[in-house]
Amino acid sequence: MNAQDLQHLKNLLLKQRDEIFDRLQRFEADWDALSERDIEMEEEAQKADLTALYDRLDEMEQHEIEEIDRALSKMGTVSYGTCEKCLKPIGLQRLESLPATRFCKRCALKAEKRTGL
Numbered sequence: 169m170n171a172q173d174l175q176h177l178k179n180l181l182l183k184q185r186d187e188i189f190d191r192l193q194r195f196e197a198d199w200d201a202l203s204e205r206d207i208e209m210e211e212e213a214q215k216a217d218l219t220a221l222y223d224r225l226d227e228m229e230q231h232e233i234e235e236i237d238r239a240l241s242k243m244g245t246v247s248y249g250t251c252e253k254c255l256k257p258i259g260l261q262r263l264e265s266l267p268a269t270r271f272c273k274r275c276a277l278k279a280e281k282r283t284g285l
């Protein structure tokens with residue numbers, strides 16, 4: 169992988185990160201708007217749903233951000249772009265679509281089968 173590829177993938181990761189923060193901010197704004205309104209019976213139910221959704225979303229987004237940060241910090245080392253399982257280089261095409269991935273396609277497929285996903 170050359171420096172240009174690396175820079176390109178780094179930009180992709182930073183963009184993904186920004187998008188997650190944007191989504192979170194928009195969601196929080198909606199949440200604030202809802203909290204400020206007078207709450208009636210049916211809204212109470214809606215609010216409970218939102219709380220559950222927010223918890224899930226938060227966890228998912230946090231995990232995503234962790235993976236992105238992890239990949240970004242790996243970029244300073246030779247290990248970025250190398251599969252953590254078989255230690256072979258991850259294809260550039262795969263990195264283009266999943267810049268935060270830790271595994272090559274083969275290892276990821278194997279792991280998916282094992283967990284039954």
Ligand SMILES: [Zn+2]
Nearest residue numbers: 251254272275
């Ligand atoms: Zn692998």
